[in-house]
Amino acid sequence: MIAEAGHYALVLALALALIQSTLPILGARWRDAALMNVARSTALAQLLFVAASFAALVTLHVTSDFSIVNVFENSHSLKPLIYKITGVWGNHEGSMLLWVSILALFGGLVAAFGNNLPLSLRAHVLAVQAWIASAFYLFILITSNPFLRIANPPIEGRDLNPVLQDIGLAVHPPMLYLGYVGFSISFSFAVAALLEGRIDAAWARWVRPWTLVAWIFLTLGIAMGSYWAYYELGWGGWWFWDPVENASLMPWLAGTALLHSAVVMEKRNALKVWTILLSILTFSLSLLGTFLVRSGVLTSVHAFATDPTRGVFILLILCIFIGGSLTLYAWRASVLKQGGLFAPISREGALVLNNLFLTTACATVFIGTLYPLALEVLTGEKISVGAPFFNLTFAPLFLPLMIAVPFGPLLAWKRGDLLGAAQRLTAAGVAALIAIAVLWAWTRGGSAFAPLAIGLAVFVIAGALSDLAERTGLFRVPFGTALRRARGLPRSTWGTVFAHAGVGVALIGIVCETTWNSEYIGMMKPDDVARIAGYELKLDGVTQRQGPNFREMVAQFTVSLDGQRLSAMTPSKRNFTTRAMSTTEAALLTRGASQLYISLGDTAADGAIAVRIYHKPLVLLIWFGPVLMAFGGMLSLSDRRLRVGAPKPAKLARGLQAAE
Amino acid sequence: MTRKQRRLTIIGGSLAVLAVAAALVLNAMRDSIVFFSTPAMVAEKHIEAGKRFRLGGLVQPGSLVRGDNLAVTFSVADGSATLPVSYKGILPDLFREGQGVVAEGALDSSGVFKADTVLAKHDETYMPKEVADALKKQGHWKDDYGAKPDYNAKAAGSQGASRAAQGAPLAEQSAPSVKQGASQVKQGVSQ
Numbered sequence: 001m002i003a004e005a006g007h008y009a010l011v012l013a014l015a016l017a018l019i020q021s022t023l024p025i026l027g028a029r030w031r032d033a034a035l036m037n038v039a040r041s042t043a044l045a046q047l048l049f050v051a052a053s054f055a056a057l058v059t060l061h062v063t064s065d066f067s068i069v070n071v072f073e074n075s076h077s078l079k080p081l082i083y084k085i086t087g088v089w090g091n092h093e094g095s096m097l098l099w100v101s102i103l104a105l106f107g108g109l110v111a112a113f114g115n116n117l118p119l120s121l122r123a124h125v126l127a128v129q130a131w132i133a134s135a136f137y138l139f140i141l142i143t144s145n146p147f148l149r150i151a152n153p154p155i156e157g158r159d160l161n162p163v164l165q166d167i168g169l170a171v172h173p174p175m176l177y178l179g180y181v182g183f184s185i186s187f188s189f190a191v192a193a194l195l196e197g198r199i200d201a202a203w204a205r206w207v208r209p210w211t212l213v214a215w216i217f218l219t220l221g222i223a224m225g226s227y228w229a230y231y232e233l234g235w236g237g238w239w240f241w242d243p244v245e246n247a248s249l250m251p252w253l254a255g256t257a258l259l260h261s262a263v264v265m266e267k268r269n270a271l272k273v274w275t276i277l278l279s280i281l282t283f284s285l286s287l288l289g290t291f292l293v294r295s296g297v298l299t300s301v302h303a304f305a306t307d308p309t310r311g312v313f314i315l316l317i318l319c320i321f322i323g324g325s326l327t328l329y330a331w332r333a334s335v336l337k338q339g340g341l342f343a344p345i346s347r348e349g350a351l352v353l354n355n356l357f358l359t360t361a362c363a364t365v366f367i368g369t370l371y372p373l374a375l376e377v378l379t380g381e382k383i384s385v386g387a388p389f390f391n392l393t394f395a396p397l398f399l400p401l402m403i404a405v406p407f408g409p410l411l412a413w414k415r416g417d418l419l420g421a422a423q424r425l426t427a428a429g430v431a432a433l434i435a436i437a438v439l440w441a442w443t444r445g446g447s448a449f450a451p452l453a454i455g456l457a458v459f460v461i462a463g464a465l466s467d468l469a470e471r472t473g474l475f476r477v478p479f480g481t482a483l484r485r486a487r488g489l490p491r492s493t494w495g496t497v498f499a500h501a502g503v504g505v506a507l508i509g510i511v512c513e514t515t516w517n518s519e520y521i522g523m524m525k526p527d528d529v530a531r532i533a534g535y536e537l538k539l540d541g542v543t544q545r546q547g548p549n550f551r552e553m554v555a556q557f558t559v560s561l562d563g564q565r566l567s568a569m570t571p572s573k574r575n576f577t578t579r580a581m582s583t584t585e586a587a588l589l590t591r592g593a594s595q596l597y598i599s600l601g602d603t604a605a606d607g608a609i610a611v612r613i614y615h616k617p618l619v620l621l622i623w624f625g626p627v628l629m630a631f632g633g634m635l636s637l638s639d640r641r642l643r644v645g646a647p648k649p650a651k652l653a654r655g656l657q658a659a660e
Numbered sequence: 661m662t663r664k665q666r667r668l669t670i671i672g673g674s675l676a677v678l679a680v681a682a683a684l685v686l687n688a689m690r691d692s693i694v695f696f697s698t699p700a701m702v703a704e705k706h707i708e709a710g711k712r713f714r715l716g717g718l719v720q721p722g723s724l725v726r727g728d729n730l731a732v733t734f735s736v737a738d739g740s741a742t743l744p745v746s747y748k749g750i751l752p753d754l755f756r757e758g759q760g761v762v763a764e765g766a767l768d769s770s771g772v773f774k775a776d777t778v779l780a781k782h783d784e785t786y787m788p789k790e791v792a793d794a795l796k797k798q799g800h801w802k803d804d805y806g807a808k809p810d811y812n813a814k815a816a817g818s819q820g821a822s823r824a825a826q827g828a829p830l831a832e833q834s835a836p837s838v839k840q841g842a843s844q845v846k847q848g849v850s851q
Contacts, residue, residue: 234753341663341666342666343666344666344669344670344673352670352673353673356673356674356677357677360677360678360681361681363681364681364684364685367685368685368688371689381695382695382696383693383694383695383696384693384694384696384714385692385693385694386692386694388688388691388692389688389689389692389693392684392687392688392691392692393681393684393685393688396680396684397677397680397681397684521730521749521750522729522730523729523730581753581754582753583753584753599750601730601750601751602750602751604726610730610750612750
């Protein structure tokens with residue numbers, strides 16, 4: 001019953017989406033307010049039905065109803081409750097249902113909080129949202145229905161892929177999808193603006209917070225996924241330049257560019273056409289990401305539950321939406337009027353530079369990810385493009401961007417003073433030089449690149465802080481005054497400081513981890529001692545243990561530093577009988593921002609066990625940086641001036657700009 | 661500064677950055693791209709020692725020998741040829757004899773493939789796409805490597821069934837998904 005109800009709710013949601021994608025547009029054409037308002041109620045009803053459908057699937061998983069193919073294939077009655085729930089989106093069908101649920105959620109939010117949007121803009125936005133939704137409902141119902149039944153229900157399920165039985169699955173996919181799908185809002189706004197042929201202050205005010213929300217989630221989602229891969233896959237790697245990772249990085253790069261160009265548009269009414277294009281590209285890259293992950297066209301270390309036959313359908317969706325929106329853009333963009341003059345050396349100019357580098361970097365990732373695919377289709381040659389390619393292309397493009405980051409906020413709008421900005425960054429530059437000199441002396445004979453890169457990171461962080469000092473007058477006025485000024489600063493300024501500093505922090509982590517990572521690989525017997533980076537790790541023994549749906553072999557290590565016992569570490573190897581699979585559960589010991597990492601390999605006949613031990617200096621900064629960035633984003637989001645629904649002077653301005 | 665000048669500045673700057681990016685991409689393409697090959701293709705074409713490539717195929721049953729200090733050797737086969745591989749390190753969780761594998765490295769002077777990376781995807785039906793395509797081409801594809809069993813066709817619930825079938829002798833492939841891709845593999849190593 002529940003399955004049929006869930007299925008039915010999904011069909012109803014499709015019907016609602018079809019209504020929502022047509023009537024409001026007609027309403028806008030005929031200037032019929034009642035028809036335009038249909039969008040609002042259908043969007044909310046659609047959310048209700050999709051939520052019901054999603055709840056039905058969750059219920060089926062929680063109650064272990066193995067008469068449903070999806071539950072049978074991905075669940076097991078002995079699986080802990082949390083994994084029964086997260087297992088809902090640990091497979092293709094369920095994750096697509098999560099995708100459309102989030103899409104409906106965003107549509108519902110626009111409907112619920114969009115009362116102060118111009119009526120026709122809201123109608124258009126929700127209609128475009130419904131086009132996307134309809135396509136994906138059709139995709140789910142035709143090719144990947146999660147509610148299919150089995151004629152002869154089995155007693156026990158096949159269990160979820162053990163690698164996915166981890167708390168990471170509870171957090172990473174929903175976050176990532178909130179990011180991916182969140183960009184659908186800016187896409188819908190962009191297409192709506194093109195359809196309407198006008199774009200005004202209300203538009204920019206609306207798009208920026210939504211982009212920011214999507215960007216925050218995507219940032220956290222990528223960081224979370226990276227940390228998950230780091231501790232779960234047992235190789236100690238956190239980024240593999242794998243197609244699936246690139247698929248999430250591309251929308252992030254484009255989204256970051258969009259975030260910055262939206263600022264220019266909001267504040268200076270310039271770069272409109274470019275912002276629209278970026279909105280379209282960002283969501284197109286999100287769709288592309290969905291396609292790459294879901295269709296299985298690319299070989300990847302992370303691709304789970306892939307099916308090439310579905311790829312054709314998603315490819316079709318991809319072509320229609322990307323092709324359609326870009327055609328619309330080519331056709332209608334000239335209608336939108338240019339505005340806002342600025343000199344190349346200005347805040348706007350800096351943001352254009354930011355956009356230039358981010359989109360170019362995004363393009364190199366795009367080429368590296370899709371070139372093997374294109375080559376195979378065209379010539380049949382099979383190649384792989386790995387880390388060396390991206391290190392040679394992406395890194396050189398990111399370095400100048402990093403140098404430019406601290407300058408941006410210090411330049412004035414319209415016409416900036418580069419020399420003045422440079423003077424105000426003297427302290428940051430000096431800090432960077434000191435960092436380089438100290439590291440150089442300390443790591444004598446080591447890589448010359450690492451101190452320079454860390455110096456650059458220090459420059460970015462110190463630059464963000466000097467921007468803050470500049471604005472509050474710290475060191476120039478009494479401390480109390482500076483503190484009061486700091487409190488009075490707009491939250492979005494604080495957001496910029498945190499986000500920019502986060503970039504620097506992540507860079508320090510990346511450089512330290514890749515340069516000074518030490519590794520020990522070998523066979524160990526009980527009472528053997530491994531020495532790494534000053535730590536002594538003694539293998540005390542190996543025991544067997546029974547988990548809820550697995551057996552595991554646990555190795556006990558005692559970690560000591562300078563003869564002092566620090567802690568115990570217990571890496572394990574789990575064997576999941578249902579799937580005849582084993583997973584490696586790495587043990588992590590955090591010391592400050594650095595980590596010791598142990599993962600186990602095979603056991604030899606003589607009882608020795610293969611062990612991989614890493615010491616990863618400052619590795620946690622890699623993920624702490626993105627968290628700082630996301631925190632900055634949240635601060636910026638909470639800025640009164642940006643808040644969705646904040647009273648806006650734009651209402652008046654809109655009347656004046658309508659003629660554009 | 662007029663609108664025209666500003667536009668020219670921006671376009672000029674963009675072109676400069678794009679040119680640099682294009683140069684970087686082309687340069688990286690020349691140096692850092694790795695081709696895929698199967699043992700048969702290695703035998704067919706002469707690949708010089710030291711040239712990096714990816715080797716894919718099935719791990720020959722019975723060929724896995726573990727040496728001292730994590731050194732392992734095994735053979736990779738694709739039905740018509742085999743190639744000895746040596747590797748030092750911990751093999752991935754899903755490395756098994758008779759299953760698909762992709763290794764990256766280069767041939768040494770004695771014709772042994774020295775792998776520095778052995779790739780694995782964490783899935784029990786693990787079959788690298790390149791290997792699957794190559795095997796399909798040569799008719800050594802086992803239906804159940806990737807295919808989902810049809811639960812409604814036969815008495816369902818026997819999870820053992822599909823797994824047991826993997827031990828069956830290599831069957832002439834009849835999967836509906838024979839792609840053109842498979843017939844193109846042979847050109848893979850051409851440089």
